[in-house]
Amino acid sequence: MQLDETIISRAITESFIKDFLDALEVDVAIVGAGPAGMTAAYYLAKGGAKTVIFERHLKIGGGMPGGGMMFNRIVVQEEGKKLLDEFDVRTEEYQKGYYHADALEATSTICSKAIKAGTKIFNLISIEDVMIRENDRITGLVLNWSATSLAGLHVDPLAMSSKVVIDATGHASEVCHIIVNKIGARLRTEAGKVTGEKSMWADVAESEILGNTREVYPGLIVAGMAANAVFGAPRMGPIFGGMFLSGKKAAEIALEILSKK
Numbered sequence: 001m002q003l004d005e006t007i008i009s010r011a012i013t014e015s016f017i018k019d020f021l022d023a024l025e026v027d028v029a030i031v032g033a034g035p036a037g038m039t040a041a042y043y044l045a046k047g048g049a050k051t052v053i054f055e056r057h058l059k060i061g062g063g064m065p066g067g068g069m070m071f072n073r074i075v076v077q078e079e080g081k082k083l084l085d086e087f088d089v090r091t092e093e094y095q096k097g098y099y100h101a102d103a104l105e106a107t108s109t110i111c112s113k114a115i116k117a118g119t120k121i122f123n124l125i126s127i128e129d130v131m132i133r134e135n136d137r138i139t140g141l142v143l144n145w146s147a148t149s150l151a152g153l154h155v156d157p158l159a160m161s162s163k164v165v166i167d168a169t170g171h172a173s174e175v176c177h178i179i180v181n182k183i184g185a186r187l188r189t190e191a192g193k194v195t196g197e198k199s200m201w202a203d204v205a206e207s208e209i210l211g212n213t214r215e216v217y218p219g220l221i222v223a224g225m226a227a228n229a230v231f232g233a234p235r236m237g238p239i240f241g242g243m244f245l246s247g248k249k250a251a252e253i254a255l256e257i258l259s260k261k
C-alpha cells in the first residue's frame, strides 16, 4: 500500500474535530490532567458522566511524572495503595505503611484507564476563564490553545458548556482565582477567597485533603492540591495517596450534583 499524506492529515483533523465538537457540551469539565484530575475523570466516566479534561501542557500527569525532585518515584500510604491496586499500578512496600511506585507507570496507567473509561483528554489547551449566566452561575469554560498565550498572540478563545466544573489545577488553583477575581465569587472558605497553601507538612496535608475536596462554589468542585490551597492546608510533597483519594471524592460529589439536576 502506498501511503498518502493527505489521507493521514484528513484522518487526524476529522477525528480530532469530531471529538472536540462532542466535548463542547459535557456533564463534567475538569481543568488539569494531574493525578487528582485524571483519577476524578476515571471515576466519573465509570459512573456514566460525560467527562472531559483540558490540560495546559503537552504532557499529562501534572507533578506526578517528576516524582520527588525528578527521582521518578511516588510514595503512597495504605489508603493510596488500595487505589493504585484498583488501577493495577504496581507498588512495593518500603517500610511498614509506605509504598513506592514508578511515577511513569502510575501516570500512564491512570491516564489510559481514564481514557478507556470514556474520558476525553485535550492537552495543549488552557482554561483562561469561565462562562457564566444569571446570578453568576458557572455554566462552562473558556479555552484557548496554550501556544496562543505562550506566543503572546491576540486570539479570541472558544467556550464550552459543562454542568459541573472541577478545579484540579494543583497549587495554582486557577479556576478559583479566576472566579474570585473576575466575578467577585465568594468561595465557601472562611474569607470567601483562596486562602493559600501552607508550607510542607505531609501528615496534616494528607489528612485534611479529603475534607477540603468540596463544592466550593455552586457547580465548582476543588480537587487535589487545589483543594488544600483553597482552604489553607499545608502542601505534602511527593506523597500521592491524597491526590488519588481526592480525585475519587471529587467524582463522587460531581455525580451527586448531577443526580439532582
Ligand code: 48F
Pocket (backbone or CB within 6 Å): 031, 032, 033, 034, 035, 036, 037, 054, 055, 056, 057, 060, 061, 062, 063, 064, 125, 126, 127, 128, 168, 169, 170, 171, 172, 174, 223, 224, 225, 226, 235, 236, 237, 238, 239, 240, 243
Ligand atoms: O499540579 P498537578 O499535578 O495537580 P494535582 O493533581 O497533584 C498535585 C501533585 O502533582 C503535587 C503534590 C502532591 O502531592 O503536591 O504537586 O493536584 O496537576 C495540575 C495540572 O493542571 C494543569 C497543569 O498543567 C497540571 O498538569 N493546569 C493548571 N492550570 C491550568 C491547567 C489551566 N488554566 N488550564 C489547563 N490546565
